[in-house]
Amino acid sequence: MGLEERRRRERENRKNAILKAARRLFFEKGFKPVTVESIARKAELSKGSIYLYYNSKEEIYTQILLNDIDKFHNHIAALLQTPSSASEALVRLANIYVDFFLNERELFRILMTFMLHTTDMNLPDDLNTHIIKTTNKTIDIIEQVFKYGIERGEFPATINLRQSRNAIWGMLNGIISLHLFTGIETKRAEAIRSTIKAGLDTYIRGILTPNPGL
Amino acid sequence: MGLEERRRRERENRKNAILKAARRLFFEKGFKPVTVESIARKAELSKGSIYLYYNSKEEIYTQILLNDIDKFHNHIAALLQTPSSASEALVRLANIYVDFFLNERELFRILMTFMLHTTDMNLPDDLNTHIIKTTNKTIDIIEQVFKYGIERGEFPATINLRQSRNAIWGMLNGIISLHLFTGIETKRAEAIRSTIKAGLDTYIRGILTPNPGL
DNA sequence: TGACTAACGGTCATATACTGACCAAAGTTC
DNA sequence: GAACTTTGGTCAGTATATGACCGTTAGTCA
CATH class of the missing domain: 1.10.10.60 (Homeodomain-like)
Structure with missing residues (x-):
């Protein structure tokens, strides 16, 4: 037909x-x-x-993010094929994530608008679900990098995976929030990258340091 | 808007x-x-x-010819820019005309269907007018070639322009009718070309030969 | 040769898709 | 606090598209 x-x-x-x-x-x-x-x-x-x-202006707004973030995930999928240490993979993943939003800052605003105003967005259920699944996909990839580190003996098996992945994702978004729209425009990207690098390094050092309280 | x-x-x-x-x-x-x-x-x-x-099936049919014949006229327009004798121009024009229909035989059938069944075609007036004008355009080009011959002293000024152009156009179409759909398929194109060449040569000789009756 | 049937050009009642005036709510101004 | 403006969202009216239907024609059969 x-x-x-x-x-x-x-x-x-x-x-x-x-x-x-x-x-x-x-x-x-x-x-x-x-x-x-x-x-x-x-x-x-x-x-x-x-x-x-x-259905609404908000639906159009969030659908834009959904259209673009597939490319990000395809890009990320290639990351885990490249042999490297888990630490390196984590840094590289963070950089790709940051690049994605630096490339189009409004996408980050869309993500944050969704995260912060989910119930006010008046989105149909399937779109809500789709965005949540998509966001979780990013978080799951972070978790896979941690698992990979444990498998290679790089990270101790005692890591709380859920906690770590959520912390990393939160840190990435928090740092981007701080610097993406404020500060000297020509220095923002570098501010984000260096802060994320420092934050990741410190977090990884924390993972590797035995907890004396245990 | x-x-x-x-x-x-x-x-x-x-x-x-x-x-x-x-x-x-x-x-x-x-x-x-x-x-x-x-x-x-x-x-x-x-x-x-x-x-x-x-408006009708016939209208679609004839519109096809109108769409294509513009290309033919554009092609022909270039012809008169190329310096040559009027006789040569006439032969070349005839060949381009024949090529046009050899390239897509159905176009000739459309033209002939229109010529033979004008009142049965149920075409709107503007389409009728358009086709007639388009056909006349081809005939006018033939007339211009004859004028060109007279201007260069190649043809005598006593030629009846209208008669000659109509005769040439009729001859072209008549010859194409004879050979386009009948005869041995692989020999049709050559049959048309050679018959047209002979016919044009004879007509031109006729033009150049003084009429003893005058 | 007339009755019947099938096919198809063309029509039009209905279905689908689109528009922009309108309404309600929110924000601004005086 | 009333009046005004702006804008997201709605829906009655309009535009466009569809395919069942009709009339005509051509072919078949007895």
Whole structure:
């Protein structure tokens, strides 16, 4: 059924045209100043049409992150194929994560907006679930690096994996939050990288130092 | 108004998709065996949609010729820029004309169908006019070649231009009719070319020979 | 040769998709 | 605190598309 296939394709194309227009505008101006009307105009549609494809302005906003973060995960997947120490892998993973958000800062804002305002976003359940799963995927990859370190004898088997992975993820996001939108613009990237490097080094040293209380 | 522009583009694209599908099917099977339903399916539309863009099956058929013949005229336009004798130009024009139809035989059938069944084609007036103008354009080019010959002293000024151009056009079409669809397939092109060459040579000799009756 | 059937060009009632005026809520101004 | 403006989201009206249906034509059969 070519006819049905064409209609499906047109719907898909329409959705993508909306996302593309929205992405451009959000990245240029941020969430608030961009109106649904302006997205509609850039996508060459009416405002009513936007709501045929997306439930809300927030849904469009978060869908942008979901579209982009697949590339990040594909990139990360290659990381674990490259032979190296677990410590090196962890640093490299952190750098790729940071690069992803440095490349487009608005993506980080989208992630944080979601993390901080989940219940206010008015997202359909499946989109909520999808974002959570996607975020967890990143966290799981961090956990795999720790497991890899234990397997190679690099890290002690006594590490609390869940705790460590959450701590690393939190630290990455916390450091990025501190420096991505504030400070001297030309020094932000370096500030993030060096702080993360120092933080990871210290955390890893902590892992390797026997706990005298045990 | 991007929205209106997009809608206009979509209509244009839809029309072109129909023409493209129709062209493919007509060239493969000819006019009769191709149904409007089959064109619709190939264009990934419903049959009712076809009639939103074209008034009839015949209109689609003739529109195909109109789309293609522009290329022919552009090609021919270059001809008159190349310095040569009028006789040579005439032969070259005839060859380009023949090539055009040899390249896609169905185009000739479309032209002849129009010429022979104009009143039965149920075409809107503007399309009728357009085809007539387009056909006349070809005839006018032939006339210009004769004028060129007179200007250079190659042909006598006593030539009846209208008569000659119509005779040449008729001869070309008549010869093509004779050989395009009948005879041994591998010999058809050559049969047409050589017959046209001979016919043109004879006609030109006739032009150059003083009429003793005058 | 007339009755019947199948096929298909073209039509149009219905379905689907889209639009932008409108409403309610929130923020701003006086 | 009232009036005003802006904007996310809604929905009645409009635009576009679909495919069942009808009328006509051509072919078949008795």
